[in-house]
Amino acid sequence: MPNENQKRLRPRERDAIIQSLRAGVTPRTGLQHIQVGRVQEVKALFKDIERISDGSSAFRLVIGDYGSGKSFFLQLIRAIALEKGLVTIHADLSPDRRLHATGGQARNLYAELMRNLSTRTKPDGNAVTSVVERFITEARKQANATGATVDTVIEDRLSHLSELGVCRT
Numbered sequence: 078m079p080n081e082n083q084k085r086l087r088p089r090e091r092d093a094i095i096q097s098l099r100a101g102v103t104p105r106t107g108l109q110h111i112q113v114g115r116v117q118e119v120k121a122l123f124k125d126i127e128r129i130s131d132g133s134s135a136f137r138l139v140i141g142d143y144g145s146g147k148s149f150f151l152q153l154i155r156a157i158a159l160e161k162g163l164v165t166i167h168a169d170l171s172p173d174r175r176l177h178a179t180g181g182q183a184r185n186l187y188a189e190l191m192r193n194l195s196t197r198t199k200p201d202g203n204a205v206t207s208v209v210e211r212f213i214t215e216a217r218k219q220a221n222a223t224g225a226t227v228d229t230v231i232e233d234r235l236s237h238l239s240e241l242g243v244c245r246t
Contacts, residue, residue: 086110105201108153115150122154130161159197164208166194 090107097104104111112119125135141147155165167190168174174186196204216230223230 103148103152105152106156108149108156112149112153115146118150119153123157126154126158126161126163129158129163155195156200159195159200162197164194164196164204166190168193 086107090110094104094107094111098111122137125137129135139147139151151167155167158165168186169189170176170186173182174189175182176186177183191205193202194205194208195202196207198204199207212234213227213231216227216234219225220227220230
């Protein structure tokens with residue numbers, strides 16, 4: 078008998094889990110039903126998610142041998158973050174996707190990151206358009222409420238990025 082804090086396994090989730098496991102890939106949904114172990118790791122990243130929700134930041138690299146559960150673990154953490162209303166982004170590093178390179182590999186990594194940008198409403202990626210649209214919509218609302226121009230509101234909201242050397246105007 079499931080405890081009232083646990084969610085019931087819906088037939089749709091069950092079928093998706095079984096199909097994914099048969100195919101040898103990490104299920105995109107219902108991970109909480111099959112997650113075993115990793116309690117300390119989940120707690121640590123859950124604390125990171127709480128800090129991020131409060132306006133702080135965190136950065137983690139997950140490293141492990143092939144088949145050790147990295148993809149499963151990260152999918153579980155992404156699901157928790159999306160449930161909390163956060164935007165997630167991920168990519169695997171490889172010789173074709175590197176942080177720094179002169180042959181286009183860094184561009185490949187950044188392109189992969191943007192393809193994998195996810196939100197609660199677009200958990201499978203390709204959410205960059207909706208994130209930008211929401212940002213602009215919120216800037217318009219703020220501009221209308223304060224009497225400022227949309228450009229001024231956007232510049233103000235992005236000014237902290239230029240201080241970090243991320244955004245140059």
